[in-house]
Amino acid sequence: MGNSINDIHMEDFQNVVNDSLMRNRSILDIVSKIQTSAGRVNRSVVKSVTHCGCLEIDGKKQAFPQDASIEEISELLSSQTNGKLCGSCRANLEKEIGGSLYYLAALCNTLGISLYDVILKEKEAINTLGSYSLR
Ligand SMILES: [Zn+2]
DSSP states (O other), rough: OOOHHHHHHHHHHHHHHHHHHOOSHHHHHHHHHHHHHHHHHHHHHHHHIIIOSEEEEEEOOOOOTTTHHHHHHHHHHOOOEEOOOOOOHHHHHHHHHHHHHHHHHHHHHHHHHHHHHHHHHHHHHHHHHHHGGOO
């Protein structure tokens, strides 16, 4: 596989994470930080609803006809949100997503996994499964 710009960016990210991770190098710290940072991503979404109010959640059962095709179902399903993230909430969420990626990259470093390869493989899997991917 050749070195594309994307390859280099992702490798660079993994290297930066590797160099910065002085203290919590243990895999036990890393896996628990992955859990914590994922929780912080969710908390940030919730705070944009409950503290800021720029986003609203409009949750209810999403019904669709029994004989609907995959394409029809995906058109009928909604994100169940109203509104749009304000600048401040977007910045917070981006920060928390970054933190989450940081610890995922740290896990990859510890176990010799390329984050870029992971993303490529996931993309291939999605393309192979197409609309029938039920993730
Ligand atoms: Zn907001």
